[in-house]
Amino acid sequence: STSPAALAAATDTHCPYCSLQCGMRLSPGADKAGADTVLEVLERPDFPVNRGALCGKGRTAPALLARGARLTGPLLRDRPGAPLRSASWPEALDRVAAGLARTRAEHGADAVGVFGGGGLTNEKAYLLGKFARVVLGTANIDYNGRFCMSSAAAAHRRAFGLDRGLPFPLADIPHTGCLILVGGNPAETMPPAVRYFRELRENGGRLIVVDPRRTRTAELADLHLQPRPGGDLALALGLLHLVIADGLVDRGFIDRRTTGFEAARESAMAHWPDRVERITGVPAHQLRAAARMFGGAASGMVLTARGPEQQSKGTDTVGAWINLCLATGNAGRRYAGYGCLTGQGNGQGGREHGQKADQLPGYRSIEDPAARRHVAAVWGVDPESIPGPGRSAYELLDGLGRPGGVRALLLAGSNPAVSAPNAGHVTERLRALDLLVVADLVLSETARLADVVLPVTQWAEEDGTTTNLEGRVILRRRALDPPEGVRSELWLLRELAARLGVPQGFPTDAEQAFAELGRASAGGDADYAGISYQRIAAEDGVFWPCPAPDHPGTPRLFLDRFATPDGRARFADVTHRPAAEEPDQAYPLYLTTGRVLAQYQSGAQTRRVAELNQAAPGPFVELHPRLAERLGVADGEPVAVTSRRGRAVAPARITDAIRPDTVFMPFHWAGAGRANSLTNPALDPVSRMPEFKLCAVRVERAHLE
Ligand code: SF4
Numbered sequence: 001s002t003s004p005a006a007l008a009a010a011t012d013t014h015c016p017y018c019s020l021q022c023g024m025r026l027s028p029g030a031d032k033a034g035a036d037t038v039l040e041v042l043e044r045p046d047f048p049v050n051r052g053a054l055c056g057k058g059r060t061a062p063a064l065l066a067r068g069a070r071l072t073g074p075l076l077r078d079r080p081g082a083p084l085r086s087a088s089w090p091e092a093l094d095r096v097a098a099g100l101a102r103t104r105a106e107h108g109a110d111a112v113g114v115f116g117g118g119g120l121t122n123e124k125a126y127l128l129g130k131f132a133r134v135v136l137g138t139a140n141i142d143y144n145g146r147f148c149m150s151s152a153a154a155a156h157r158r159a160f161g162l163d164r165g166l167p168f169p170l171a172d173i174p175h176t177g178c179l180i181l182v183g184g185n186p187a188e189t190m191p192p193a194v195r196y197f198r199e200l201r202e203n204g205g206r207l208i209v210v211d212p213r214r215t216r217t218a219e220l221a222d223l224h225l226q227p228r229p230g231g232d233l234a235l236a237l238g239l240l241h242l243v244i245a246d247g248l249v250d251r252g253f254i255d256r257r258t259t260g261f262e263a264a265r266e267s268a269m270a271h272w273p274d275r276v277e278r279i280t281g282v283p284a285h286q287l288r289a290a291a292r293m294f295g296g297a298a299s300g301m302v303l304t305a306r307g308p309e310q311q312s313k314g315t316d317t318v319g320a321w322i323n324l325c326l327a328t329g330n331a332g333r334r335y336a337g338y339g340c341l342t343g344q345g346n347g348q349g350g351r352e353h354g355q356k357a358d359q360l361p362g363y364r365s366i367e368d369p370a371a372r373r374h375v376a377a378v379w380g381v382d383p384e385s386i387p388g389p390g391r392s393a394y395e396l397l398d399g400l401g402r403p404g405g406v407r408a409l410l411l412a413g414s415n416p417a418v419s420a421p422n423a424g425h426v427t428e429r430l431r432a433l434d435l436l437v438v439a440d441l442v443l444s445e446t447a448r449l450a451d452v453v454l455p456v457t458q459w460a461e462e463d464g465t466t467t468n469l470e471g472r473v474i475l476r477r478r479a480l481d482p483p484e485g486v487r488s489e490l491w492l493l494r495e496l497a498a499r500l501g502v503p504q505g506f507p508t509d510a511e512q513a514f515a516e517l518g519r520a521s522a523g524g525d526a527d528y529a530g531i532s533y534q535r536i537a538a539e540d541g542v543f544w545p546c547p548a549p550d551h552p553g554t555p556r557l558f559l560d561r562f563a564t565p566d567g568r569a570r571f572a573d574v575t576h577r578p579a580a581e582e583p584d585q586a587y588p589l590y591l592t593t594g595r596v597l598a599q600y601q602s603g604a605q606t607r608r609v610a611e612l613n614q615a616a617p618g619p620f621v622e623l624h625p626r627l628a629e630r631l632g633v634a635d636g637e638p639v640a641v642t643s644r645r646g647r648a649v650a651p652a653r654i655t656d657a658i659r660p661d662t663v664f665m666p667f668h669w670a671g672a673g674r675a676n677s678l679t680n681p682a683l684d685p686v687s688r689m690p691e692f693k694l695c696a697v698r699v700e701r702a703h704l705e
Helices: 061-065 089-107 122-136 150-160 170-175 191-202 232-245 251-257 261-269 273-280 284-296 314-327 369-379 393-398 423-431 489-499 510-521 533-539 610-615 625-631
Strands: 011-014 023-028 039-042 075-077 084-086 112-116 141-143 178-182 206-210 223-225 300-304 337-340 408-412 435-440 452-455 464-467 472-476 589-594 621-623 638-642 647-654 662-666 680-683 695-701
Touching: 011 472, 039 061, 075 089, 089 112, 089 408, 089 435, 089 452, 089 489, 112 122, 112 393, 122 141, 122 369, 122 464, 122 489, 122 510, 141 393, 150 314, 150 337, 170 191, 178 191, 178 284, 178 314, 191 206, 206 284, 223 284, 232 261, 232 273, 232 284, 232 314, 251 314, 261 314, 273 284, 300 314, 314 337, 369 510, 393 423, 393 680, 464 510, 472 533, 621 625, 621 638, 625 647, 625 695
Parallel strands: 112 141, 112 408, 178 206, 178 300, 206 223, 300 337, 408 435, 435 452, 589 662, 621 647
Antiparallel strands: 011 023, 023 039, 075 084, 075 452, 464 472, 589 695, 621 662, 638 647, 638 695
């Protein structure tokens, strides 16, 4: 069990959940009501990101450490259809190693796959990527961050030559003149960040929120634009049209620091306000007001989140918003620019260290010969032995158990049976595997399908770094001993590597793994070479790139030049196009999905915390009163939502905060109310992001199932 004896004193660390990575202090607490949770969360006002503030998820996080909430020993299924039973670590690891080796021998290395997570520490993400490439020799490794911010990452890289979620600290937000927040709801997803938006308004700055729902965040705004789902690309083009027409562009900046404006201008000029109103449903007068507010401000920022990003045109949509920043001179200077609010705890670091199908540590392209040589030298292998790019997350899941697809999968820190698009289909594919191995803290819906379940340590039980949404590398500290039967992923990767014939190269000490990660990242985009555990602790985190121990780190990127070969930012040549699936007669409404305040992602963790469950006990379908009347549905009555892929049933929540042509479901739950039974896996051609954020549905009265 968790052991109070292991707690010498209070430990400064960080929340296990979202990308804000709030600082907190863990202190030995009373053993409440017989539970073996022995930590109390205290505020840590000195940590600059959240300055002490925490949301309910962070405050209740120690409940995750309690024995009843989590796995405490390996589980194993003797044959398909048999129940999971307890197993010893050697038995479980032998079974995994034998299964992986057999699949590789019979079907080739690419028939073995790895699926990681954006909640894993940097050290785990790094060693998982190394394990896939060096031990398994497979190209097929990807992670659930592909479902999170990959479109923003692709657009960021295309425009600026480098992707870091926020190229400036959150503390810059209150100093900008006008901020447009597109498809994000931090008031529910990361409440301590809302302070920055409030301070912006107190300083006289303006806040514009773009969202099909009038969310708690939208209620804070000077102006709320409420487009149809999928309308964000046209909206950005319409705003660019107006700032050009009104003479609000920064010609000097465009000439000095960018390329490609002419094509972007031409496209924008074809999106005149009336046309944009028809496409998006946003009245032209609101569009004009927004253009004046943003274009007329002395400085401006645009932040995107999952709304514009989780679309089959997500990269182009983000590109259109970046165009607006570039045309108005709002990039590459203080208090201005484009940024993405990442979602998962290590959404930023998780994508930098090699668990992405197309990248190597240091955020390098896996196809770049120099990058391959550098990383191969750190790993002590032949560059030729490193596989090329593999399948993206949904393509990997969709191919499970099929000819030419992955047949044995090692999955860590992810719950795709709830969180993947078209989740019913993905669940079938997971069942079709010859071998499914899941490393997790809890018996998630995906772990229930596994042949072997490996229980792993978590935030307060181990040291490890994450990188928050600002690019600030922070350190989570071990505050207590893990339960007896639980092991770190670092340990189990070493054990598996040794069983598969690679006895060296997999440190179990997180600090040692971090030092190797630093060497592997040296010279890459996300250069961690100058960052150490000591520095992080002493400096409240260090911003990458930080190439040397005496380098101060880089809180603000692009001030002198952008990271493109010619140092100039690139406008994207983009135009409006419909979503992969628009409403029609059979499926006449839009569905959009998102999160609620008291739950997190697939809910695998937060659904096990009593206080959070009380606050948000289950799924619901938000619909407009006019739609409810047409359907004859009263508040709280069950409704069935059906798409071309599946059906979900949940109580109606009637609110005029949503458009009458759109319904909303949160995606934290499994079972009959699983929102991702409905969502569309149509992929963005550049980022391979599925179109989670909208699909066509029909809604009817129903009985709760
Ligand atoms: Fe944790 Fe995010 Fe809440 Fe902060 S905002 S306490 S990091 S869940």
